[in-house]
Amino acid sequence: MSTDLDTAVRRIVEVPKLLVALDFDGTVAPFTDNPADSRSLADAHLAVIRLWQLRQTTVAYVSGRALDSLRAVADAPRGLLLVGSHGAQVQLESGAEDPQPLNTQTVRDVSDLGTRLENLIARVPGAWIEHKPVGAVLHTRNVPDDQAADLQRQAREIIAQELPVARVLPGHDVLEFSLKQTDKGQAVQRLREHVHADAVFYAGDDRTDEDVFRSLGKGDLGVHVGDGRTAAEYSVADPRALANVLMGMAALRRRHLTLTENL
Numbered sequence: 467m468s469t470d471l472d473t474a475v476r477r478i479v480e481v482p483k484l485l486v487a488l489d490f491d492g493t494v495a496p497f498t499d500n501p502a503d504s505r506s507l508a509d510a511h512l513a514v515i516r517l518w519q520l521r522q523t524t525v526a527y528v529s530g531r532a533l534d535s536l537r538a539v540a541d542a543p544r545g546l547l548l549v550g551s552h553g554a555q556v557q558l559e560s561g562a563e564d565p566q567p568l569n570t571q572t573v574r575d576v577s578d579l580g581t582r583l584e585n586l587i588a589r590v591p592g593a594w595i596e597h598k599p600v601g602a603v604l605h606t607r608n609v610p611d612d613q614a615a616d617l618q619r620q621a622r623e624i625i626a627q628e629l630p631v632a633r634v635l636p637g638h639d640v641l642e643f644s645l646k647q648t649d650k651g652q653a654v655q656r657l658r659e660h661v662h663a664d665a666v667f668y669a670g671d672d673r674t675d676e677d678v679f680r681s682l683g684k685g686d687l688g689v690h691v692g693d694g695r696t697a698a699e700y701s702v703a704d705p706r707a708l709a710n711v712l713m714g715m716a717a718l719r720r721r722h723l724t725l726t727e728n729l
């Protein structure tokens with residue numbers, strides 16, 4: 467961990483109420499060819515459990531995955547906050563999904579979107595479509611690079627023409643189309659208000675995480691995982707490096723809470 471990041475972590479663990487919000491894939495879990503096989507690194511998972519056990523500390527996963535898919539891979543303890551579909555699905559402490567009903571037009575658009583993408587990939591081996599409650603994702607990880615780029619370009623063109631209301635969310639080997647006008651930045655803001663957090667720690671690796679980094683304020687801490695340009699204050703190389711940051715943060719937060727317990 468760089469000294470600057472270490473200093474920033476030491477500062478943030480001293481706030482009264484802390485929200486630790488984490489993207490899942492590519493952040494606590496390394497990428498896998500099949501998204502269903504994705505799991506957090508042992509240290510990242512342990513750090514999440516340790517933080518979750520502490521008072522005045524809330525942990526959340528904020529993922530692009532549909533909520534069911536996130537639940538299946540995250541192995542999250544009860545009470546951990548879960549955000550799925552880039553903010554379109556939210557599960558607060560009760561364990562029940564926060565209902566955000568969709569209107570008839572949106573339901574129709576989601577179905578239309580799925581059909582158009584399925585037609586596009588029908589004859590492309592390796593490509594597949596993930597259907598989500600408020601959108602669909604074109605997966606191209608198992609398609610040769612040049613063919614993947616071509617497929618993504620065609621998908622963009624078709625959807626821009628036929629369903630201009632859909633938002634495009636590019637990611638690592640995925641191209642997502644969402645019909646819900648929300649983003650991870652708004653979702654984290656909502657969690658912040660829900661738990662009355664004094665500061666937010668956020669870590670993520672992908673383009674959609676940039677909405678969160680841009681929304682962070684003074685006193686918050688954003689850590690980007692991987693290379694590339696980012697609005698986050700700090701970057702670490704990979705999920706393994708982030709797991710170390712989280713382990714350090716869990717230990718420092720515990721120590722701080724113990725020291726201030728009887729004040």
Ligand SMILES: [Mg+2]
Nearest residue numbers: 489491492672
């Ligand atoms: Mg990610």
